[in-house]
Amino acid sequence: MTKLAANLTMLFNEFEFPDRFGRAAANGFTGVEVLFPYQLSPADIASRLSENDLDLVLFNLPAGDWDAGDRGLASDPDRKEEFRDGVDLAANYAGILNAPRINCLVGKTPDANATRRTMLDNILYAADTLANTNTRLLIEPVNLHDVPGFAINTTNEALSVLEELDHPNVGLQFDVYHSIRMDEDPFAIIAEYGKRIDHIQIADVPGRHQPGTGDVEFRKLFDAIDESGYTGWVSLEYVPKGATEDGFDHVRELGVLGQRRNES
């Protein structure tokens, strides 16, 4: 049975960030993820999670200056110290929030071959550090159309990095949207690797909006995820088309999200 989570950075953006936890719960979610929790203190996030009976299923390492175009620091030889400071900050949040998984966006590189050693060393540092809080580090392929120069674009590239690292505390985050944008077949990947994927994110294609706005067959996708043996969370990570709370009809029709609670 699919466990659906909401990405609170991209969804419920009609509300201030601290209020999105309550909106997620009211809409039937029991798990949430955020790209970057660092604007609130870990104690503040912990109380919003517990008030709303929510699990924090994933967040990201600090990824540099997002507005300036940074998408992670792991591949930049000149920013190793900044990367490691970010890992230490994230580990502090993870420990307080009992976060089971943290995603490492590996960042852009002018030449992935030249900076691969830096990337591998940084991932190993993060994996070792996060093992202290029982937090698993993930890496995520990101399509090169949206983020030109991103160091890991395909599932095969991510698997080859994992193989080379051979570290028990690093795993794979699989984003169906990025996969399709890279002309992969997500059904084949889920069937083959479902048991070893650590986290799944979804959006419809084209547009990266909510399920039901594009061409992805989500009934088939949720069935494929179930049949693969994957037991983790499936997060809605998309740009809502229209109001966020009007965008859940399709996933509700498919039976993977409960009804919205009546407001008291």
Ligand SMILES: [Mn+2]
């Ligand atoms: Mn993603």
